[in-house]
Amino acid sequence: MTAAFDIAIVGSGPAGLSAAARAAELGISHVLLEKTDHLSDTIYRYQKGKHVMATPSQLVLRSDMDFEAGKREKVLGTWDTQAAGRKINVKLNAEVKAIAGDRGDFTLTLTNGEAIKAGSVILAIGTQGNPNKMRCEGGDLPHIQYQLDDPGEYVDEHITVIGSGDAGIENALGLAADPEQGNVVTILNRGTDFARAKGANVKLLMEARDGGRINVMTETTPSKVEPGWLVLDTRDGEQRIRCDRIIARMGSAAPRAFVEGCGIEFTSEDREAFPKLSPSFESTEPGIYVIGALAGYPLIKHCMNQGYDVVEFINGNRELKPADEPILEAKFRGLPGRRPVDEWLEFLRANVTILNELSPLQMREFMLDSEVRYYPAGTVVFERNEPGSSLFTIADGSVLVEVNPKDPSITVPIGKGSIFGEVGLISGRRRGATIRTAEDSILVEVSRTAALKLMATVPAAKRAITRISTERQLLQMFGSGLTADDLAEVLETAEIKRVRAGEAIITEGEEGYDIYVIRQGSMVVEKSIGGKPVFLSYLPAGSYVGEMALIDGGRRTATVRAAIKSEVIKLDGDAFRRLLAKKPQLKIKAETDMASRKALTSFVESKKDGFEGVVDMYSSVANFLVENGIGEATDVLLIDENLCVGCDNCEKACADSHEGLSRLNREAGKTYAHLHVPTSCRHCEHPHCMADCPPNAIHRGPDGEVFIDDSCIGCGNCQRNCPYGVIRMDKVPPKKPNLLAWLIAGLGPGPGEPPKKWTEARVSPETPKKAIKCDMCAGISGGPACVRACPTGAAIRVAPEQFLSVARLGE
Template sequence: MADKFRVVIVGSGPAGMSAAGRAAQLKLKHVLLEKTDHLSDTIFKYQKGKHVMATPSQLVLRSDMDFDAGKREAILEIWDKQTEACGVNVQYNAEPVKIEGEEGNFTITLKNGDKVLAETIVMAIGTQGNPNLMRCPGGDNKLVQYQLDDPGEYYDEHITVIGSGDAGIENALGLAADAAQNNIVTILNRSPEFARAKKANVKLLMEAGEQGKVDVRTETTPAEVKDGELVLETRDGQETIKCDRIIARMGSAPPRKFVEECGIEFTSEDREAYPKLTPAFESTKKGIYVIGALAGYPLIKHCMNQGYDVIEFINGNKDLKPADEPILEKKFADLPGGKSVDEWLEFFRERVTILNELSSLQMREFMLDSEPRRYRRGEVIFEKNEPGSSLFAIAEGSVAVEIDPDDPSITVPIEEGSIFGEVGLISGRRRGATINAAEDLIVVEISRTAALKLQASVPAAKRAITRISTERQLLQMFGSGLTKEDISEVVDTSEIMNVRAGEAIIEEGSEGNDIYVIRVGSMVVEKEIGGKPVFLSYLPAGSYVGEMTLIAGGMRTATVKAAIKSEVIKINGDAFKKVLDKHPDLMRKAKQEMASRQDVNAFVEAKKDSFSGVVDMYSGVANFLVDNGIGEATDVLLIDENLCVGCDNCEKACADSHEGLSRLDREAGRTYAHLHVPTSCRHCEHPHCMSDCPPDAIHRGPDGEVFIDDTCIGCGNCQRYCPYGVIRMDKVPPKKPSLLSWLFFGKGPGPGEPDKQWAAENSDPDVEKPKKAIKCDMCAGINGGPACVRACPTGAAIRVAPEEFLTVAKLEQEDA
């Protein structure tokens, strides 16, 4: 029988290699099992020449192996030399297929039939061998590959990279690095932000996008893979691009079947869940420890520290604290109670619903990006209309939400374990209400980046945030004294649906009684008249539709489809009918809404013969506006060219209100009939420009205006993300003197002009001065509202919300 090892380490990645190095230094009888013929297969499979980062920078490295940022090849060479120098016992081509036995007496069966005996086992097998696969039609096409070894191998190809993490970004950058290769590289991200990737990588990608090296497409997913083509699902509908190769880097999941067969339990049934572990990395199977990516810690420095620590724990060092302990101790220092770091981590994990399924290791990483805070009773956490996109989770106490601006004493509570601030997280809007501590309070403030990362990596957290935000949106929308208990069945049976542009959620003439609440995006309502679809109305985010058949029965009376890529809450009609029946006030409100829609339908039917020409024209205008991005606008500038005399007073007034730099280009943009949409900010419901602003300089004001504050660093991300070309990067002029100072004393430039001295200094192409992002802010803070509208002598320029003009009710007014 073979000798028994004190510890067997499975997998020679950064975590396993570091563990083996520590075991060798402590003279523990050990063996490092590696299924390939080389060390650290994950790093070995990185693309050639890849720059490997050493993050987080504030974390010290605790390992017998060296590691610093550098090229893949140099790092692997150092590790090979140090592994040999430390006397690590490595067995190559040794892949475990079965683990049996108990602590002190494990038997590991290898793929070749050999057996290895162990007292303890350290699993450091990673997750890269179990990648997430493409699941769209054609996902098994030969164009698709899940690994990129050498970007330099590919020439003259149209290559699409799918994935928003570091691997996907680095693959895209590598394929586009050498212009001589002549590759056309596209990267797809289903979200508006690259939440999983390191900031440095995102910055490099954005720069490559600006330079035209990589086509960066956010909010885009693959719809179908064809030979030589890839069909994309975008915000504005489907698009087909040429594609010779797809590099799919969509993450990976733990090799669950093998791990569970070893007797190890996971935190949940989710495919991407991680094993249950103690703070010392021990699994639910005594004697088997789990470290590295399989434990939920994919960063190299974390993995190497865990490798060192786990061997110390196995060797009896019970007093060893993790390397991030000093950082976390400092974070928790101001909280009451004198708890240890481990106690605080467990305190937050147990008490906050969205954190319940995080492991202790994931909690440590999560808290590095978050801030625990305490508030005394009565203290204000944030005030209504304050900028802010962070999420707050209540670990102890409760908060009071002020719901009546005229009477702060009227509040609703949010209890312990729940969250608040989700509106800012989801929509980017300013805080919707003032929130106070109803009692002494302990919360964790989760940055937007950390919240997005949490939702992307922990499915249970995403479900919890979605449920809470759905529940609150329904209560706010329907009101009538409803409580969360009243709508619990409605929320339980509801479904979040992603709807592509042009896709119908309701078809005219179909059956069904479900109600749809528009969560993100917008919808248009159409009715078929004389064999042609006639535009009836526009529904922005926050609207609901579908109640007519629920209340009155019959077939659907109109078609409702997405104006842009949208997200809706599908509410089970039968569940909502129970709520209506129990709440007469809500039923009356729903019937009033239904009656107004019935009036519109009746009006169109009555006018379909005598008024068909006007209806056709109006429908064409409405569809033109939706096609040009008005479907996601909250405030848009329109110009009636029948009234416009081309005086350009609107541009001059805009410039005069903004130190001489106009935010408006009157002549640019598209026109339908006599209606012109100039190049000016639409103040989108979910602004593209907010997608990745490093200093968080873009906010939404109390009147809905999207503005850029003085913390802008001029990175240009907002300009790249805006699909309407309404943001530019420019040098910022000094403040102008008042109009009276110019008029009576000749101070400063005239109306609509920038400072003359500043203009002269900035006309020199050899003088490089910092630039900042410039866009329309709806003249926020200026009495009288938007200057462009006030300055128009003929009334041709108007700023309106889409729902104010995209309604067939306008026809009724004109007819009257």
């Protein structure tokens, strides 16, 4: 005889368990189906002793089951006890393989052949059973695992954790918790930010890194898995490390075949897309509801609230509002018109392109981390050169970009549905233009953390942001009166490619005429002269290459390779050729750029006989500079050792210009031939120091300088993240007597940085340290003090693209 219930709940995780508890409390006939022999398999499979968090803290828990932060074992024990006490009808070892029927008459078929009838079905199955797998060479080797049950089982192993979300961080922390186990633990993050993880977990990871317990590698991905070894693609090129075991925690995706087999549609074809759901959790198959991680809400408290709410909805409670309703009501209170939260959420989702594919549930979570505001016409949203890394979306109205700082009347419009502020988001630079509203507008400001999380979890949002930023980069770079419509065909062919340090995107002598735009990082151009590669030039982000073969025909005339780990936009040569044919001004610009590069090549070839030694020397020096980080610099201090007399005036002037603390170390750093690279900030294109600054105290100034503002809390993350050792943590000494007082009366320690003994006698032991680095003497008349103070002209500050060109040999 087939069992029949009002509600069948599939999956006994936090969401399903909470739903079953609400049904039991209301006296609704129900069954909770769990495929394993225990409740809440997702929590059960957490590593032993794992601390389970109860976030977000501002969200009220609405469930008949208790939950508070604590050890995995305590949480599971509480739920087991309460499930029995509340008489939840649990059926274990009951795996559902199919669901058929209609609202009021569903049939759930189990793998053992048993059938269960139900009026409504709640899917709370999560996604953990469908992990994202490694796809590199060797990704199927037996020492790769996608789950960690007990960190204590592993002793004296080199273990690499791949994945920088909460699961990966917690696994790494567990494996490194007991030093006596002797594990060498490394965690890989393909980006610089830990956008998917909770702040508390990131803090614990950084503490473990600082304590030497975990090796944290950012901007790193696995390239090849070998028995006992792992080959990595890092920002500085390929690296091979010892690796006995890989714990891959790279996220998971919905069991799509099963869910779609139930008649449920997804928001898109992306592997990581979620089912289409109504605000009451009902799917496109009437009578089947989806909650929990499968709905896009992985946090336990969210899941438990959904379990409670969905049963109330099924039971006919149409007045119930989600637990986060008061928080969202407060956010929407200042907007024009009176709309309920659900209508505002749908308004924002429908009108903003990057939010189009979010479900109502995802929209709620997204808005908890964002701010929405009404701006009357003519309101300045932000000013040119303001610090800021948030992203803005236009839900209604439009804005004007003041492209000419000398003439605010020259503007470019950005319409409803689009975004602005992406430069600050991607590069951390100050705002590049003043933006004001062209009409009454509703804008959503998305924090950098929320934007990165959105891009990491919603593929469609990432594609939209990438397309818009690519379009704007091309328009800015090519100019020539181009419009977005002109670029439509070229953008359709655009492909974002990551390039390893040292990898060539163009090889001399090969066929091909695609165009490459450098999106991030930098490239070096080399030509084979006399059988040896000769360094021709350096190309920073914002440059493009490949036009010579496209315009002239023939094979590639030089090799272009990445100076550091970079990103390029590959544009189809045929589409670009058609664009050149339609836009004569663009063709003239391309031909001018090509002529300049041809002249450089001709210059080198003309010097290959009598000037070969000089060319070889320059090529060696240029390669040395690139290998020492100049490839990602925007401004670098160099010292000509042939001219330097060791007076240290540069350091003294730096200290006197910056509260008595020098920002450079002249003697430190590397030297090749007569060229010395001292320890001083390179003001990187994508500063590593910005990646993990809790108060967002690090910004890029109007002239490209990377500086630290007064909100610095002295955590030291920037110092640890800088690969060049140019940031120091120190206490700011008291103000010294002026130079005249020192000369006449002998007051104070004199020019330069004061001796430690003088400082320590005047600074309290409790005085906090703060991060100190070169700011290019921003705001100081005359420019960098180190250069102005050099009596022989040995110290120079240069942009790499100006210095790294063999054409300088002819100057």
